[in-house]
Amino acid sequence: MSNIINSLYNIRLLDDLARKETAIHKIHPLMKLLTTVVYLTVVVSFGKYEIGSLLPLFFYPVMVFALAELPVKPILLRVLFVAPLIIGIGILNPLFDHQVFYLGGITISRGWVAFFSIFIKCGLTVTAAMLLIATTGMDGLAAALRMLKIPRLFVLQLLLTYRYISVLMEEVARILRAYSLRAPEQKGVHRNAWGSLAGQLILRTFDRAQRVYEAMCLRGFTGEYNTGGYERIRVWDLAYLAGWVSFFAITKIYNIPMFIGSLLTGVVK
Amino acid sequence: MSHHKLEVKDLHYIYPDGHKAVNDMSFCIYHGESVGIIGANGAGKSTLLMLLMGVLFPCQGEVIVGDVHVTKKTLPFIRQRLGMVFQDPDDQLFMTTVYDDVAFGPRNYKLEEKEVENRVLQALDIVGILHLKDRAPFKLSGGEKRAAAIASVLSMQPDILVMDEPTAGLDPKSRRRVMGLLKSFEHTRIITSHDLDMVFDLCERTIVIKDGEIAAQGLTSEILVNAELMDSCGLEVPLALQNCPVCGIRKTVKQPRKKGNDETP
Numbered sequence: 001m002s003n004i005i006n007s008l009y010n011i012r013l014l015d016d017l018a019r020k021e022t023a024i025h026k027i028h029p030l031m032k033l034l035t036t037v038v039y040l041t042v043v044v045s046f047g048k049y050e051i052g053s054l055l056p057l058f059f060y061p062v063m064v065f066a067l068a069e070l071p072v073k074p075i076l077l078r079v080l081f082v083a084p085l086i087i088g089i090g091i092l093n094p095l096f097d098h099q100v101f102y103l104g105g106i107t108i109s110r111g112w113v114a115f116f117s118i119f120i121k122c123g124l125t126v127t128a129a130m131l132l133i134a135t136t137g138m139d140g141l142a143a144a145l146r147m148l149k150i151p152r153l154f155v156l157q158l159l160l161t162y163r164y165i166s167v168l169m170e171e172v173a174r175i176l177r178a179y180s181l182r183a184p185e186q187k188g189v190h191r192n193a194w195g196s197l198a199g200q201l202i203l204r205t206f207d208r209a210q211r212v213y214e215a216m217c218l219r220g221f222t223g224e225y226n227t228g229g230y231e232r233i234r235v236w237d238l239a240y241l242a243g244w245v246s247f248f249a250i251t252k253i254y255n256i257p258m259f260i261g262s263l264l265t266g267v268v269k
Numbered sequence: 270m271s272h273h274k275l276e277v278k279d280l281h282y283i284y285p286d287g288h289k290a291v292n293d294m295s296f297c298i299y300h301g302e303s304v305g306i307i308g309a310n311g312a313g314k315s316t317l318l319m320l321l322m323g324v325l326f327p328c329q330g331e332v333i334v335g336d337v338h339v340t341k342k343t344l345p346f347i348r349q350r351l352g353m354v355f356q357d358p359d360d361q362l363f364m365t366t367v368y369d370d371v372a373f374g375p376r377n378y379k380l381e382e383k384e385v386e387n388r389v390l391q392a393l394d395i396v397g398i399l400h401l402k403d404r405a406p407f408k409l410s411g412g413e414k415r416a417a418a419i420a421s422v423l424s425m426q427p428d429i430l431v432m433d434e435p436t437a438g439l440d441p442k443s444r445r446r447v448m449g450l451l452k453s454f455e456h457t458r459i460i461t462s463h464d465l466d467m468v469f470d471l472c473e474r475t476i477v478i479k480d481g482e483i484a485a486q487g488l489t490s491e492i493l494v495n496a497e498l499m500d501s502c503g504l505e506v507p508l509a510l511q512n513c514p515v516c517g518i519r520k521t522v523k524q525p526r527k528k529g530n531d532e533t534p
Contacts, residue, residue, distance in 0.1 A: 015365045015405060137365060163363055211360040214324050218353050219425060220345065220377030228372065228382055 012166060013074055014130070018137030024068035028237040029140035030147050035244045036132045042248040043124050048093075048114040056256045057124055060244065064131045075134065079126045090118035138162050139227040152224055159225050164209060171204045273300035273428045273457050275321070275351075279330035282316055282481075290316040291327070292481040298429075298474075303458040305468035305489060308478035309503030314461040315356075317478070318433055321459070322353050334429070349378065352427030356434040358414035362406035367398065367417050370406055374425040392424040396450060412443025419450065429457040436464045465507040469493050477502050 018025070024032075039060055046053050065072055097111030133141065138159060145155045175197055179189060189197060250256070275298045282291040290313045298304050308314050319325040321332055323339045332339040339347050355361045364370040371392055375385040393399040396416040401409060406417055415435065422430065435451060436444045448467055451458065462468055468475060469489055476486040479502045485492055492498065496506045505511075 012405070012407065019366065019403065019405075139365060139369065208360070211355070211357070212363055214319075215355055215361045216363070216373070218322055218324070218348050219374035219421065220348060221373075222345075222377065224377070226373075226376035226379075227369070228376060228385070 014133045015137065017068075017070055017134040018140070020069065020135075022068045022135075024064055024135050027135075027240050028231055028233050029136045029144035030233065031237040031241040032132055032136050033141065033144040033148075035241055036128050038245050038248055039128050040125050042252050043121050043128075045252065046117075046121070048117050049110060051113060051117050051120065052257045053251070053255050054117070054120055054124070056251045057248070059247070061124065061127045061131060064135065068131070068135045070131070070134055075127070075130050078130055079123060082122065082126050086119055086122040089122075090115040093118070142225060143227050156223065156225050163212075164205075167208050167212065168201075168205050171201055171208060175201055175204075274298070274333075274335055275429060275457070275459070276333040277321070277330070278333070280317075280320060280327050280332065281329040282320055282325060282327050290481050291320065294330075294478075294481075294483050296476055296483065296486060298457060298459060300428075300457055301455065302474060303460070303472045305472035305475040306459065306461040306478060307463070307465065307468060307475060307502075307504060308484075312478040312503070313481040314478055315433060316481075318353065318431055318459075318461060321431060322351060323347050349425060350427055351429045351431055352422035352425050353431040354415075354418050354422050354433065354435060356437055358411075358418035359407070361418045361421060362414060365405060366402070367393070367404055367406055367409070367420075368402040370417060371402075371421045371424045374421060378425070388424045388426065389420075392420040395423060396420045397446075410443075412439055412446060415439060415443070415447055416450070419447075427456065429459065430454060431459045432461070434462050434464075435460060436462065436467050463504075465493060465504065466509050469507045469509065477504070479503070 039057070043054070043057055064070070065075075093114040094109060094111035097109070097114055099110040100107050101110060102108070136144070142155050142159050145158070146152065176189070179193065179197065180186075183190070277294055277296050280291050280294040281289075283289050292313075294317065306314055306317065316325065320327055321339075323332075323341075323344045326339075326341075334347050334350055337343050337346060362370050364373055368389055371389045372385050375388050380388070389402070390399065393402055396419050398413055398416045398420065401413060401417070406414060409417060419432075419435075432451070436447055439447060444464075444467070448470060451460070451471055458471070460468065460472060472489050474487065475489040475492040477484045477492060477498065484502050485495075485498055493507055494510055499506055
């Protein structure tokens with residue numbers, strides 16, 4: 001039970017990481033957002049059998065991890081949370097796609113290749129989204145979205161949902177702690193208590209959310225979530241965007257692994 | 270200075286389930302006064318604060334801040350003049366850093382970012398947690414959270430501070446620190462609490478509430494020593510005024526009369 005509670009509290013890790021002051025953190029949120037959007041577009045634009053062409057795109061998360069000094073394990077663990085979903089989406093490929101191709105004398109099912117392609121794409125896109133939040137923070141991201149003229153209602157929804165997750169999680173943690181202290185022999189929550197616990201959770205989070213909302217209203221909140229003035233975009237920020245977009249474009253246009261491979265084999269010959 | 274005055278006239282509030290939480294309350298709080306509102310659990314203190322702040326609207330009667338009636342239209346003005354510190358600072362602190370939390374109010378009033386910064390730093394300095402400005406609120410201790418919650422209200426530069434149980438859940442040192450802080454303010458202060466020693470220390474005037482009605486109001490030095498009144502309202506004389514538990518020396522407190530023993534002094 002304590003593991004569940006710990007992992008619930010760890011949800012704030014991304015907020016903590018976003019407060020670092022590395023070169024990547026200092027880049028304008030809008031530029032990081034645009035870079036991520038272009039990255040996601042390029043990743044999903046590859047065909048389902050093009051695993052080789054996807055490989056250079058690993059360079060982006062690796063660089064961000066290194067430059068932003070982010071811990072790899074906790075972020076990748078969060079990416080793994082979506083693994084069941086990815087498997088659910090991709091697992092039908094090996095079942096229905098029985099065509100095969102040969103690679104250096106080995107027979108490989110195209111279905112499995114498609115499955116791994118989906119797995120890699122999902123992994124890369126979710127990692128990129130995590131990295132964006134871990135280097136920008138939700139408030140910075142909201143400011144960037146507002147700069148892109150996204151309606152304030154949507155941005156507000158995003159921010160409040162994000163805030164509400166931690167409110168919900170705290171209540172879950174409290175309820176689970178109270179339950180486990182009076183049910184020491186049990187693993188998890190007995191199914192007889194599921195209904196009342198879920199009901200309690202909803203009522204408590206409603207109450208808590210209401211109090212948080214009242215506190216916001218008492219300090220002048222009228223629907224606009226103000227996170228301070230927008231930072232100015234500097235030349236370095238533009239260069240960051242331009243550099244990555246160029247790299248993604250080259251990755252999309254040229255098959256870099258093939259190019260490197262042929263170069264090496266050419267040298268070997 | 271009439272804009273610092275807070276007047277409550279014939280206030281009534283009934284919850285949708287029919288519970289009469291506030292019944293015919295009237296009082297006036299003047300500029301610079303420090304007033305304690307005390308009462309047992311469920312007496313109606315929190316409902317009264319919600320009515321003062323315009324979170325709830327009365328079924329009958331009115332709340333007037335200065336010359337302005339609390340209505341939906343006047344809420345932005347009212348909430349700039351009245352700052353409320355919640356009982357649980359976790360309800361009040363929801364941004365990712367202490368700085369952003371304290372800046373939340375001023376930013377909502379569309380102040381220049383430079384002015385916001387000045388106000389935030391000043392508020393944090395007053396409560397003594399300037400060094401914590403970049404910390405996440407949920408990582409602070411209870412006393413620090415309370416100080417941050419107070420700073421988040423001070424940054425709006427209100428005339429009247431409304432505080433719901435400001436010393437609840439604090440260790441003795443933190444409680445003493447918060448009390449010292451509240452004592453140093455020149456604002457008009459309205460404090461609800463069960464910490465009667467704190468009310469005795471900080472408030473010149475006290476309003477006692479019982480079952481949604483005002484049971485008594487007057488000088489704190491007279492109200493809180495009236496053991497009979499305190500007892501009838503589900504309260505006790507502050508510990509500082511009770512008999513010494515070690516030597517048993519009696520303080521000059523009017524003791525409640527025991528049932529069937531009316532001749533007890």
